[in-house]
Amino acid sequence: MARRHPEARVWATDIDLRHLDTQGLPNLVPVRHDAGSDPAPVADVDLIHCRSVMIFLDDPHAVLERLVGWLAPGGCIVVEELAGFPPYDPTTVLGGALDAVSAVLLRDAGADPQWVRDLMADPPEPLIRHGLVDCGAQMRVYPFHAGSPASEFSRLTLQQLRPRLLGQGHLTEDHLDAAVALLGGHDLDEPASAVLSVWGHRPR
Incomplete structure (x- = not known):
């Protein structure tokens, strides 16, 4: 966003900035920020984009x-959220691993699937409730191509959840390592997870 619109000021906010690389863009401003409790980092924002954040919040x-x-x-x-994993074949290496990830996200990591179901209404009911207009929604499913964003997202998710997946008996270490290796360098037949995007505008 900052690269496409060099004339705009882009505020990148998160509670953890360790993995944020500004790539030297002068209009990209990193801010350590909790959207649930901290005041707005800037007033009268033209565009707010949240991706895979809201589903993990308490409210x-x-x-x-x-x-x-x-x-x-x-x-x-x-607002973009992981809209659930397709029904994977748990007997395959990757299918079994992603099935375990789904279980962790739903039961162990605090994800609230009801929030995503609420967004799937046409138009998205939570946005209408807060007075937004010109609302819409779109669902996308990406294939697992070697090096693709979908493959990288799933590979990094497996690595990040590794302690939970192993410690709670969801996967063996060999199974997890094999799934990570597949995502790192192979085109795969199984579909990636679906992403739901919804949007709305504040009335003028």
Whole structure:
């Protein structure tokens, strides 16, 4: 976003900035920030984009209300969430690993699937509830191509959840390592997880 729109100021916020690389872009401003409790880093925002954040919050509806309040009149908010994994074949190396990831996200990591189901209404009910207009939704499923963003996302997710997957008996170490290796360098037949995007505008 910062590269495509060098005239705009882009604020990249997160509670953990360790993995944020500004790539030397002068208009990209990193801010350590908790959207659930901290004040807005800047007033009257033209665009707010949240990806795979809200589903892990204790009260995503309350945070959405805060974010909508930070928008400038006519401003847009885009919320993207993991919309669930397709029904994987648990007998395959990758299918079994991703099935275990789904279980961890739903039961162990605090993810609330009801939040995503609420967003799937047409138009997205949570956005309408907060007074947004011109709302829409789109679902995308990406294939597992070697080196693709979908493969990298799943590979990094497996690595990040490794302690939970191994420690709670979801996977063996050999199974997990084999799945990570497959995602790192192979085109695979199984579909990647689906991503739901919803958007709405604050009335002018």
